[in-house]
Amino acid sequence: MHVPLVAPFPVYRPRRLRQSPALRELVAETRLEVGRLVLPLFVRPGRKLRKPVASMPGVFQLSPDELVKEAQAAYTAGVPAVLLFGIPDRKDERASGAYARNGIVQQSIRLLKRELPELLVMADVCLCEYMSHGHCGIVVQRRGKTRIANDPTLKLLARAAVSLAESGADIIAPSDMMDGRVRAIRTALDAAAFEELPILSYAAKFASAFYGPFRDAAESAPQFGDRRSYQMAGANAEEALREVALDLQEGADLVMVKPALAYLDIVRRVKETFGYPTVAYSVSAEYSMIKAAAEKGWVDERSLTLESLLAMRRAGADLIITYAARDVAGWL
Numbered sequence: 236m237h238v239p240l241v242a243p244f245p246v247y248r249p250r251r252l253r254q255s256p257a258l259r260e261l262v263a264e265t266r267l268e269v270g271r272l273v274l275p276l277f278v279r280p281g282r283k284l285r286k287p288v289a290s291m292p293g294v295f296q297l298s299p300d301e302l303v304k305e306a307q308a309a310y311t312a313g314v315p316a317v318l319l320f321g322i323p324d325r326k327d328e329r330a331s332g333a334y335a336r337n338g339i340v341q342q343s344i345r346l347l348k349r350e351l352p353e354l355l356v357m358a359d360v361c362l363c364e365y366m367s368h369g370h371c372g373i374v375v376q377r378r379g380k381t382r383i384a385n386d387p388t389l390k391l392l393a394r395a396a397v398s399l400a401e402s403g404a405d406i407i408a409p410s411d412m413m414d415g416r417v418r419a420i421r422t423a424l425d426a427a428a429f430e431e432l433p434i435l436s437y438a439a440k441f442a443s444a445f446y447g448p449f450r451d452a453a454e455s456a457p458q459f460g461d462r463r464s465y466q467m468a469g470a471n472a473e474e475a476l477r478e479v480a481l482d483l484q485e486g487a488d489l490v491m492v493k494p495a496l497a498y499l500d501i502v503r504r505v506k507e508t509f510g511y512p513t514v515a516y517s518v519s520a521e522y523s524m525i526k527a528a529a530e531k532g533w534v535d536e537r538s539l540t541l542e543s544l545l546a547m548r549r550a551g552a553d554l555i556i557t558y559a560a561r562d563v564a565g566w567l
């Protein structure tokens with residue numbers, strides 16, 4: 236640990252540097268910049284569709300034409316990247332929509348890359364939004380028990396990743412938490428001549444109650460059981476470091492910790508241990524709790540949002556994925 240060397244009072248008076256906004260800004264150790272924010276967006280088939288997500292005020296399920304408008308507004312405000320989630324018309328037991336050439340996200344990426352070529356498009360890779368049962372992998376019955384089959388799922392994830400790459404995605408972001416998925420995806424991308432395409436792995440993704448409102452937004456709640464057999468237990472920090480190490484060895488270029496606010500110790504340790512580009516995903520309930528309390532007049536939305544996101548940067552996050560990206564761009 237680095238112990239700061241300080242002169243005793245009254246030689247050292249910390250308040251000298253807090254006297255004015257200009258002085259405080261001059262010595263700020265951490266800054267929140269709009270160029271480090273990523274806006275998640277939800278897309279579903281249709282035209283001129285902006286369907287509000289009840290549990291996330293200000294967030295909508297958008298048809299591709301409206302998605303372009305939303306992405307354009309964010310980009311114009313300085314947000315460099317969006318992260319796409321799809322809500323397909325039909326779901327099945329093989330998650331076909333996740334790797335369909337004309338899948339909703341595939342179509343949307345082509346459209347975004349045509350209309351806004353400079354905007355970075357991150358494509359979430361998972362199966363839950365496309366599976367009739369809502370789990371992130373293939374469900375099998377084994378010895379009378381329902382299980383999520385790891386290795387057969389990898390093939391579908393790799394297929395989805397290649398399909399999103401072919402559509403023009405700039406970054407592939409697997410969120411499923413199957414073991415070995417980064418290697419499977421890296422291998423498949425390389426074989427399809429996408430060896431230059433970066434992977435942002437949801438490396439330390441914890442099973443969390445903070446995802447509640449997202450499931451409304453993405454219509455991806457599991458129909459039975461929960462995700463605790465593949466997402467991490469909140470108690471485990473050492474295991475999070477092993478997860479990150481594994482993903483980096485398998486070829487991840489950026490690594491994510493999700494959720495953000497309740498897991499800032501993990502963000503800090505991941506950044507300090509590996510030094511890779513580290514991404515914090517400030518998840519749906521982190522956003523909705525502030526919105527709800529602000530609607531009641533109990534908190535100041537702007538200050539609370541900015542303070543929370545600054546804390547993520549201070550903890551070591553290089554990038555922050557947040558539903559508030561556009562609001563923040565306006566405030567900064």
Ligand SMILES: [Zn+2]
Binds near residue numbers: 361363364411
């Ligand atoms: Zn999933």
